[in-house]
Amino acid sequence: xxxxxxxxxxxxxxxxxxxxxxxxxxxxxxxxxxxxxxxxxxxxxxxxxxxxxxxxxxxxxxxxxxxxxxxxxxxxxxxxxxxxxxxxxxxxxxxxxxxxxxxxxxxxxxxxxxxxxxxxxxxxxxxxxxxxxxxxxxxxxxxxxxxxxxxxxxxxxxxxxxxxxxxxxxxxxxxxxxxxxxxxxxxxxxxxxxxxxxxxxxxxxxxxxxxxxxxxxxxxxxxxxxxxxxxxxxxxxxxxxxxxxxxxxxxxxxxxxxxxxxxxxxxxxxxxxxxxxxxxxxxxxxxxxxxxxxxxxxxxxxxxxxxxxxxxxxxxxxxxxxxxxxxxxxxxxxxxxxxxxxxxxxxxxxxxxx
Numbered sequence: 001x002x003x004x005x006x007x008x009x010x011x012x013x014x015x016x017x018x019x020x021x022x023x024x025x026x027x028x029x030x031x032x033x034x035x036x037x038x039x040x041x042x043x044x045x046x047x048x049x050x051x052x053x054x055x056x057x058x059x060x061x062x063x064x065x066x067x068x069x070x071x072x073x074x075x076x077x078x079x080x081x082x083x084x085x086x087x088x089x090x091x092x093x094x095x096x097x098x099x100x101x102x103x104x105x106x107x108x109x110x111x112x113x114x115x116x117x118x119x120x121x122x123x124x125x126x127x128x129x130x131x132x133x134x135x136x137x138x139x140x141x142x143x144x145x146x147x148x149x150x151x152x153x154x155x156x157x158x159x160x161x162x163x164x165x166x167x168x169x170x171x172x173x174x175x176x177x178x179x180x181x182x183x184x185x186x187x188x189x190x191x192x193x194x195x196x197x198x199x200x201x202x203x204x205x206x207x208x209x210x211x212x213x214x215x216x217x218x219x220x221x222x223x224x225x226x227x228x229x230x231x232x233x234x235x236x237x238x239x240x241x242x243x244x245x246x247x248x249x250x251x252x253x254x255x256x257x258x259x260x261x262x263x264x265x266x267x268x269x270x271x272x273x274x275x276x277x278x279x280x281x282x283x284x285x286x287x288x289x290x291x292x293x294x295x296x297x298x299x300x301x302x303x304x305x306x307x308x309x310x311x312x313x314x315x316x317x318x319x320x321x322x323x324x325x326x327x328x329x330x331x332x333x334x335x336x337x338x339x340x341x342x343x344x345x346x347x348x349x350x351x352x353x354x
Contacts, residue, residue: 071150084349105184133165142347156271160298272307320343321346326345
């Protein structure tokens with residue numbers, strides 16, 4: 001993938017959180033009973049959508065809250081990984097159990113890879129996607145321990161690419177273990193040859209900031225001719241696939257089949273889809289959009305506008321980036337400086353005094 005900057009132009013209980021991060025699969029011995037999802041909590045200053053709903057309006061909409069007393073969680077995607085992440089998270093509840101479950105599912109020691117690398121192994125799709133996914137949810141555990149109010153008052157979440165699965169787990173729409181199986185299934189696709197060259201926008205990050213993905217020869221051409229194409233700068237990204245382009249088409253059916261086999265529930269808070277920046281409405285909508293996400297560009301800029309756009313004078317919620325890196329904070333700053341003023345990053349490495 002090639003990143004370029006173009007010159008043109010809900011209150012929920014801690015028990016509920018533990019339930020969502022539980023490593024017990026549905027139906028397994030000892031699996032905890034899951035209560036029905038709570039009514040979806042609207043964003044502050046949000047207006048009811050026009051979509052039909054099975055529940056009466058009174059069950060869906062609660063009185064508007066002061067936005068400055070609410071929070072939004074953003075979950076990063078592949079490319080944010082680095083060796084040493086998670087070093088500051090192992091002392092928090094559930095984190096070791098999450099990595100232990102991941103090792104059983106993936107067949108290798110994900111925790112050691114996160115802590116020690118090497119970087120080239122961590123950057124491989126088969127490793128970086130589950131690494132970012134688990135680390136991000138581990139960062140939620142830290143946030144919950146240090147600032148439980150931020151978790152309990154969260155009204156919305158969004159995740160960039162694979163981060164969308166972490167957002168769905170946090171929202172109660174997917175089970176941790178089952179979502180990790182789905183993430184593992186996403187690396188089915190490999191190069192399809194160069195007979196039909198592919199080069200397209202894979203991510204809309206911020207105004208004039210785009211990520212292109214496709215065949216390597218096409219990306220090399222863009223980088224070699226960046227000045228003639230009026231790119232301010234170009235940077236290759238540390239990912240190992242043409243994600244969110246038609247080159248991932250061969251992976252859509254395997255992913256669809258995996259999603260048929262896992263339990264998906266309606267999110268308990270607003271979660272926004274990478275495909276169009278809109279809120280997920282129900283279980284079938286989650287399944288459809290996650291398949292589309294493989295071959296559709298990530299509309300992150302549009303998602304941020306959907307979450308944070310409000311009339312002049314309205315307050316903004318607190319925003320926490322939970323996971324490795326601070327890239328989502330950087331994009332938020334470019335998209336909405338006022339919202340960025342209430343942004344914080346949850347550190348995933350060891351504190352200086354640890």
